[in-house]
Amino acid sequence: xxxxxxxxxxxxxxxxxxxxxxxxxxxxxxxxxxxxxxxxxxxxxxxxxxxxxxxxxxxxxxxxxxxxxxxxxxxxxxxxxxxxxxxxxxxxxxxxxxxxxxxxxxxxxxxxxxxxxxxxxxxxxxxxxxxxxxxxxxxxxxxxxxxxxxxxxxxxxxxxxxxxxxxxxxxxxxxxxxxxxxxxxxxxxxxxxxxxxxxxxxxxxxxxxxxxxxxxxxxxxxxxxxxxxxxxxxxxxxxxxxxxxxxxxxxxxxxxxxxxxxxxxxxxxxxxxxxxxxxxxxxxxxxxxxxxxxxxxxxxxxxxxxxxxxxxxxxxxxxxxxxxxxxxxxxxxxxxxxxxxxxxxxxxxxxxxxxxxxxxxxxxxxxxxxxxxxxxxxxxxxxxxxxxxxxxxxxxxxxxxxxxxxxxxxxxxxxxxxxxxxxxxxxxxxxxxxxxxxxxxxxxxxxxxxxxxxxxxxxxxxxxxxxxxxxxxxxxxxxxxxxxxxxxxxxxxxxxxxxxxxxxxxxxxxxxxxxxxxxxxxxxxxxxxxxxxxxxxxxxxxxxxxxxxxxxxxxxxxxxxxxxxxxxxxxxxxxxxxxxxxxxxxxxxxxxxxxxxxxxxxxxxxxxxxxxxxxxxxxxxxxxxxxxxxxxxxxxxxxxxxxxxxxxxxxxxxxxxxxxxxxxxxxxxxxxxxxxxxxxxxxxxxx
Numbered sequence: 001x002x003x004x005x006x007x008x009x010x011x012x013x014x015x016x017x018x019x020x021x022x023x024x025x026x027x028x029x030x031x032x033x034x035x036x037x038x039x040x041x042x043x044x045x046x047x048x049x050x051x052x053x054x055x056x057x058x059x060x061x062x063x064x065x066x067x068x069x070x071x072x073x074x075x076x077x078x079x080x081x082x083x084x085x086x087x088x089x090x091x092x093x094x095x096x097x098x099x100x101x102x103x104x105x106x107x108x109x110x111x112x113x114x115x116x117x118x119x120x121x122x123x124x125x126x127x128x129x130x131x132x133x134x135x136x137x138x139x140x141x142x143x144x145x146x147x148x149x150x151x152x153x154x155x156x157x158x159x160x161x162x163x164x165x166x167x168x169x170x171x172x173x174x175x176x177x178x179x180x181x182x183x184x185x186x187x188x189x190x191x192x193x194x195x196x197x198x199x200x201x202x203x204x205x206x207x208x209x210x211x212x213x214x215x216x217x218x219x220x221x222x223x224x225x226x227x228x229x230x231x232x233x234x235x236x237x238x239x240x241x242x243x244x245x246x247x248x249x250x251x252x253x254x255x256x257x258x259x260x261x262x263x264x265x266x267x268x269x270x271x272x273x274x275x276x277x278x279x280x281x282x283x284x285x286x287x288x289x290x291x292x293x294x295x296x297x298x299x300x301x302x303x304x305x306x307x308x309x310x311x312x313x314x315x316x317x318x319x320x321x322x323x324x325x326x327x328x329x330x331x332x333x334x335x336x337x338x339x340x341x342x343x344x345x346x347x348x349x350x351x352x353x354x355x356x357x358x359x360x361x362x363x364x365x366x367x368x369x370x371x372x373x374x375x376x377x378x379x380x381x382x383x384x385x386x387x388x389x390x391x392x393x394x395x396x397x398x399x400x401x402x403x404x405x406x407x408x409x410x411x412x413x414x415x416x417x418x419x420x421x422x423x424x425x426x427x428x429x430x431x432x433x434x435x436x437x438x439x440x441x442x443x444x445x446x447x448x449x450x451x452x453x454x455x456x457x458x459x460x461x462x463x464x465x466x467x468x469x470x471x472x473x474x475x476x477x478x479x480x481x482x483x484x485x486x487x488x489x490x491x492x493x494x495x496x497x498x499x500x501x502x503x504x505x506x507x508x509x510x511x512x513x514x515x516x517x518x519x520x521x522x523x524x525x526x527x528x529x530x531x532x533x534x535x536x537x538x539x540x541x542x543x544x545x546x547x548x549x550x551x552x553x554x555x556x557x558x559x560x561x562x563x564x565x566x567x568x569x570x571x572x573x574x575x576x577x578x579x580x581x582x583x584x585x586x587x588x589x590x591x592x593x594x595x596x597x598x599x600x601x602x603x604x605x606x607x608x609x610x611x612x613x614x615x616x617x618x619x620x621x622x623x624x625x626x627x628x629x630x631x632x633x634x635x636x637x638x639x640x641x642x643x644x645x646x647x648x649x650x651x652x653x654x655x656x657x658x659x660x661x662x663x664x665x666x667x668x669x670x671x672x673x674x675x676x677x678x679x680x681x682x683x684x685x686x687x
Contacts, residue, residue: 001013001014001047001048001051001053003053003057003074004028004107005056005057005104005107005108005109005110005111006107006108006109008027008028008029009025009026009027009028009034010025010026010028011023011024011025011026011053011057011074012024012026013047013059014047015041015044015045015046015047017044017045017046018041018042018043018044018045019040019041019042020038020039020040020041021038021039021041021044021047022036022037022038023035023036023037023038023039023074024036025037025074037078039072039078039079039080040080041061041070041080043063043064043065043066044061044063047061049099050062050097050098050099050100051100052100052101052102052111052115053074053102053104053111054100054102054111054112054113054114054115054129055110055111055112055113055129055130056073056075056110057073057074057075057110058071058072058073058074058129059071059072059073059074060100060102060115060129061080061100062092062098062099062100062117063082064092064097064098066082066084067084067085067086067091067092068082068083068084068085069082069083069085069117069134070082070083071083071129071134081132083134088125088127088134088135088136089136090117090119090125090136090139091119092119092120093119093120093121093123096119096120096121098117098118098119099117099118100115100116100117100118101115101116101117101118101146101148102115103115103148103150103155103203105148105150105155106150112148112155112203113128113129113130114126114127114128114137114155114157114203114204115127115128115129116146116148116157122141122142122143122144123139123140123141123142123143124139124140124143124146124159125138125139125140126138126139126140126157126201126203126206137203137205137206138201138206140159140161142161142162143159143160143161144160144161144162144191144196144224144225145159145160145225145226145227145228145246146158146159146160146228147228147229147230148203148230149230149231149232149242150232151232151233151234151240152234154202154232154234154240155203156200156201156202156203156209156230156232156240156242157200157201157202157203158198158199158200158201158228158230158242158244159198159199159201160196160197160198160225160228160246161196161197161199162191162195162196163191163193163195163196163197163215190222190224191218191224193217194217194218194219194220194221194223195215195216195217195218196215196216196217196218196225197213197214197215198212198213198214198215198216198228198244198256199212199213200212200232200240200242209239209240211239212240212241212242212258214244214256214257214258214263215263216246216254216256216263216265218248218252219381220250220252220367220381220382220383221383221385222383222384222385223248223249223250223252223383223385224248224249225246225247225248225249226247226248226249227246227247228244228245228246228247229244229245229246229247230242230243230244230245231243231244231245241257241258242257243255243256243257244256244257249365249383249385250271250365250366250367250383251269251270251271251273251274251363251365251367252267252268252269252270252271253267253268253270254266254267255267269367269369269378269381271363271364271365271367272361272363272369274363274364274365275361275362275363275364276362276363276364276392276393277361277362277393277394277395277412278359278360278361278362278395279359279360279395279396279397279410279429280357280358280359280360280373281357281358281359281360281397281400281401281408281410281429281430282350282354282357282358282400282401282402283348283349283350283351283354283356283357283358283401283430284348284349284350284401284404284408284430285349285350285401285404348372348379348430350401354676355373355374356372356373356374357373358370358371358372358373358379358429358430359371359372359373360395360410360429362393362395362412364389364390365389366383366384366385366387366388366389366391366414367381367382367383367384368381368382368383368384368412368427368432369381370429370430370431370432379432380431380432381432382427382432382434384414384425387414388416388417388418390417390418391414391415391416391417392414392415392417393412393413393414393415394412394413394415394449395410395411395412395413396410396411396412396413396449396451396461396463397409397410397429397461398410398411398426398451398460398461398463399458399459399460399461401430403458403459406458406459406460407428407430407435408428408429408430409426409427409428409429409435409437409460410426410427410428410429411424411425411426411439411463411475412424412425412426412427413446413449413465415445415446419445420445420468421442421445422442422445422446422465423442424439424440424442424475425439426439437476439475440465440473440475440477442465442467442473444467444468444469444471445467445468446465446466446467446468447466447467447468447470447496448465448466448494448495448496449463449464449465449466450463450464450466450492450494451463451464451538452464452492453538454481454484454485454488456476456478456480456481457478457480458476460476462474462475462476462481462484462485463475464492464494464509466494466496466507466515470507470514470515471513471514471515472509472513472514472515474513485509485513486511489509489510489511489513490508490509490510490511492508492509493506493507493508493509493518493562493587493588494506494507494509494587495507495533495564495587497530497533499529499530499531500525501522501525502522502523502524502525502528502529502530503520503521503522503523504520504521504522504523504530504533504564504566504585505517505519505520505521506518506519506520506587506588506589506590518588518589518590519589519590520590521566521583521585521590521592523566523568525571526571527570527571528568528569528570528571528579528581529568529569529571530566530567530568531567531568531569531603531605532565532566532567532605532607533564533565533566533567534564534565534567534607534608534609534614535563535564535565535587535609536561536563536609536610536611537610537674538561540610540611540674540678541675541676541677541678542557542559542611542678543677543678543679544557545557545559547634553637555634555635555636555637555655556634556635557611557612557633557634557635558612558633558634558635558654558655559611559612560586560593560633562586562587562588563584563585563586563587563593563609563633564584564585564586564587565582565583565584565607565609565614565616566582566583566584566585567580567581567582567605567607567616568580568581568582568583569581569602569603569605570602573602575600575602575621575622576600578600578601578602578621579597579598579599579600579601580597580598580601580602580603580605580616580618581595581596581597581598582595582596582597582614582616582631583595584614584631584633591650593633593653593654594631594633594653594654594656596629596631596658598618598620598627598629598660599622600620600621600622601618601619601620601621601627602618602619602621603618603619604619605617605618606667606668606669606670606686607670608670608671608672608684610672610674610682611682612632612633612634613630613631613632613633614630614631615628615629615630615631615670615672615684616628616629617663617667617670617686625662625663626662626663626664626665626666626667627660627661627662627663628660628661628663628667629658629659629660629661630658630659630660630661631656631657631658632656632657632658633654633655633656634654634655634656634657635654635655636652636654636655637655667686667687668687669686669687670684670685670686670687671684671685672684672685673685
């Protein structure tokens, strides 16, 4: 911790946890150590976030063990002074680390004598320490956030509280009672109606300023304000006005200002800057398109029933076409500025060429978005309040919109990096509503997840989850699904990666849904470490099967759907000995198809694996430039003899073409384009 207020000296404070605090006083002009003091603090673990410097260089630290505040004047004192909080009728919450929140409006002036003391997650006290006397100005028992702001000579305190409709208690002062008699720490931070108010208070007296209340509401249930930034200014009548910027837990920014009795509000979804998962989902059919699909429905309808259904669908199409023409001519008479082309969930439907999609995004803060692809309109959003921001996510589409009347279904697998525990969330990707399907409760950490092409009776693909005990959980686990898994179990393979040990293992599924180790690949962890393992998209289509050469011969693509691209990086950080390695491994047999090494290269590595080629980007430390290498796999020029062969013969290795290129700028992300049938040429998109 550093502190200075323009007196020509700087204090540097450091703590040895549960031992003592070292205080060093420097001269600003020549850097000479003026004073060095060691103060015993056996109860203090950290200075940052717990202690603060108030008034004229007075260090204030809360001491939960003695239920007091410890003060130390950096200029004159050598020992801590203890001030019991019991004299102010204040008490620390059990199991909570209290904090001191000071303010220093001007770096050349001392800190304010007033400061906030956080007693519990939602209890703050505005205190004043002046000339060795500690006094209580005001207490805020139900506050979500507090902040200081200064304009000119005026310093105010901004307090965010929950505006909840509570039952009045029987006290004479008209104070409001809470929902429960003894709310927990988590309940005290929860605002049930998601409506908050911001009020300003004078720091000298703790008096609330009139006409400074701003009320705002949050859309998502479970999210809370996380940070508050306030800009204060003086109006023409010398009253205080302010602007507030609120950051919530789901990384939403809200700007608030009260003008002419109205609250000016705008919001930005900053969580979209950290998208970790994305899936493109087809939009549902329109009513006319659904009628066309229903023409060829049940075979038991008979010839007459099918004919009548055909006539009814044609009449519905005629009606839709007539209304479309009427709307087109009606809008043509209006100015362009008055034509509303708003897209919402009610009017969302598939276009003629199925180019308009629903983009389902998952952000690092645990927020889900449904965005329409043509306009970028956010149609729905959901927040997962119990998900930690550093968790890993995997989004899978179990059922598309092609299986009408069954709704589409997406499943989100969330894994906590600290505990390793996982959870499943099932929702409708078009409307953003949670599904009525109950996912299984995961009691063990999940190591791998597989989305199989097997479907249940409701056309939902089967999701296989492998835990740390190598046990398999199927979702959905109906009788029909288990029967199909029993039949197809010998042909289901998966792999697990242990980057710390440098192990890549392949497993196969048995008929009793247990696992069996098939192969194991060990890479020396002391020489190189596994940084990425990339497979192919399970849903990609390959249209062109070969490449025509100049002599009209054809090189056929080596299309192994089980091929894995394993990228390794050297553990030696010296620029002369760094290298990047790549291994192409068959995920079923564990055979290394190809391996190559880029000398004097280092990461970060970005890789794209599709069809018969692999492209990866790295940093060339010798030439000091960005490069990327392309690997192409072909079957070779000689045709394999399919009539006379031996089962003991190993399959022939594919022919690998490799070439490196120079890239002018750095790359933060790289991916290949994908089309519905794979007819168009693929392009690399880099950022």
